[in-house]
Amino acid sequence: MTDLHEISRTPVRDRSGAVRIAAAAGLAVLLWASSFVAIRAIGPALSPAPLALLRLAVAALTLTVVAIAQGKFRIRLSRKAVLLIAAYAVLWLAAYTVALNAGERHVDAGTAALLVNIAPLLVALVAGQFLGEGFSKWLIIGSVVSLGGTALIAFGATTHQDGLGVVLCLLAAVLYAAGVMTQKVALRHVDGFTAIWIGCIVATAVLLPWLPQLISEVSAAPAGVALGAAYLGIFPTAAGFTAWAYALRRMDAGRLTAATYLVPATSVLLSWLFLSEAPTGYGLLGGVLCLAGVALSRRR
Template sequence: MTAVLWGSAFPAIGVALRAYSPTAIAMLRIGIAILLLLPCLLRGRIRALRLQDTTRMAAFGLAGMTAYQLLLYAGEQSVDAGTAALLVSTSPVFVALLGIFLLGERPGARGVAGLAVALCGALLIAVTTGHSGGTLAGAGLVIMAAAAQAASFILQKPLLARYSGTECTFYGSLFGVVLLLPFLPSAVSQAATADWHRTAAVIWLGVGCTVLAFWSWSRTLSATTAATSSLVLYGVPVAALVINTALTRTAPAHTAVLGGILVLAGVAITATRNAQPQLPRPSDRVAPRSNLHDTLPRGEGDSAVTGRTNE
């Protein structure tokens, strides 16, 4: 579900960029997400944010909502949707690297080999983009977007021990929209003159690619380690390529696709290090985490028995 929803974002962005600026798309996308989640807040399904979590939640929102979107939209102005999806598929590489330094996760020799293969694939895609109508600068912006996305996953991981995916999406959107508020008048004026299908693409980005996708992604991320859960992202470029080809009858260059295959192969090599299921240690089974488990939606509080590493 996460892969298909996020995969659909790339062609939708390409459609929206014909009538909206990157800042306008980001402003409207996050604004739509906030409006959709307001009923959850009014009904008490979104709890108050703890003061000690404010800094991390703000960083998550700025990285995953603001920086990621602005960098991706700016890059996709000169990079086609399929190639952009292949470049963003390097996000698990950055997740693994950040997980090593910030979460103490250890990829092992196989994981390191997988990261190296994936990085070679990303370089091939970037070089191909510079010789096939796109620009190296645009490819660089998309890769930076992948890094920003990875940082947001690392920041969100500890928060999911205390907050549901809906709460993370709501508060992350609130912090993420702050820097975009000056662009609200421009976004409204662009919406007034845009064709209906361009506006429909922006609405889908807010509904399907933000609210629904972050909900499904948060449930995945809460159930395992940041590096392992990021492996679901290798399905995103596949979904993006299929959807984009069906809508536009265009596909990335063959060498870009080869680079994408290398990226996915590298991620797959890294994934095999977690092939053996891990049983919870006796101490994990005896000591309950907290009563918060009972307050989360079913599935979001069960990460203690899914083989994730203790933090």
Template sequence: MSMGVLCQQMFVWHTARMNKKAADIPMTTFLPALAVAGTVITWSFSFAAIGYALREVEPLPLAAIRFALAAVFAIAWIAWRRPRCFLPGDFFVLAISGLLGIATYNVLLNLGQATVSAGAAGFIVNTQPLFMVLLAVLFLKERFSRWSWIGTVLGFSGVALIASGQPGGLSFGTGSTLIMLAAACAAAYSILQRPLFARAEPLDVTALVIVAGALALTPWLSAGISQVMRARPDTWLMVMFLAIGPGIIGQSCWTYALKSFGAARAGQFLYLVPPFSVGLAWLLLGEIPQPNTVLGGALALAGVVIVNSWGRRS
């Protein structure tokens, strides 16, 4: 998964636990607010950073070099933490999670962003909760509430409107459909990891998944190193940011924010990520938001808010 895709789904099943911890921590302090800002900024910036890096590095090599660098920090974390709470069968789940949520997700996202604007990609990826609801209905036999249907239809209508302003629209194989598939992978990845979070710390799981994903991307690592070495220094900086920013810094900030605000309140701040991604893409890449992207993004975001706020309560 783009590290920016490691967001609220990883912790939604820890709401009760985090809210209990939050009761003992002041909510109106500087550090929690700074943690929220760090999360939103790093995850929002990732879409513009991918778009910038793709100017000189191909999609698959970019994913490989990014997560090879991230894996260095992940391995250091694992060596320091030495987590022992995993069962033998968990490592198969971790391997599949790395393949699906890191390797496949980021390959699809990078391929999609080769033709889709960074701002539009931020809104399309944000539909991940809609896919989570669909997968829960199909495989976990959960029932679709009326609000879930309304939010899902509204959200995907927004995606269709966004895609209409991008090359190829929603035709199979276009950038928009690839990014939608990436969002579906992120949703499946989140559901797949659900049992792990019942007995393991989120950052421990994330570190192991990053290593598994990096291993899956090694066939393109040599090309990634070669292309980055030939690239300009500013592209190097973008690759380094993608390796460290969304995953290491963003995830750490997110964990701290969860402990301070609780999962329910902290999750509301993540709705800022798509609008911020549009603004940062405008500043960094000169991508002026199209009317389709703004209106479609608003519809998609509204659909996600409805599903998250009312769909699961009904």
């Protein structure tokens, strides 16, 4: 998500334009939230790495078609840009996706979304330490509140022998944050769409060693599993980022980013509706604290 925040914006002046922007942002949030549910649904049939490979391969193919249609197939990238894109592709698109897939084998989709959503807070902490942005009072308060929420989720999960899932989802959040920080630097040398497109190609290449296992598991899995993986690649990955880019080009990035706080809540509702995974009391309370901490950390 963060890679698109560098795209230039144009103020909205008409009501119809505002409606289109809101619709695009809402679509992105819904698609991203649905990805946690889809992973949870098809995860038992495909191992974490093969599932990530199939999802990213579909996304790479989809974005390649879009790139050709838009005449962006012939691009020139500096060596530094290629290295930076490769770094964030490995950290975020490949490793993060595998860790999340593994984590959702142990915790429900809503809990996974809540835990991963601490990544923006991690980015703020790293930026404050290494980019000279400093630490505000609210950042410290928000960090403490979010850590308390994470501890509650972990406590509730441990009572259900799902502690490993919490650890894997927290690892996914760390990988996501590291990928975002690397991507911020990469975006100084390449536009957002190209970074996502090439990143998906690189991540697919990194996961190719799991291709034989993917072929074996897909051939033994129900047809719906392959369709679910294709959905993940086309919609949450490719279409979700496209919708977000449309809204971000036309609206202030800071205001629009607040919409991402709806992702965990939407994931919890979708998981409840489609997978009958009712969140535990500890999970709900911990999730509220995590979101509250992230919101507090953004205050000035």
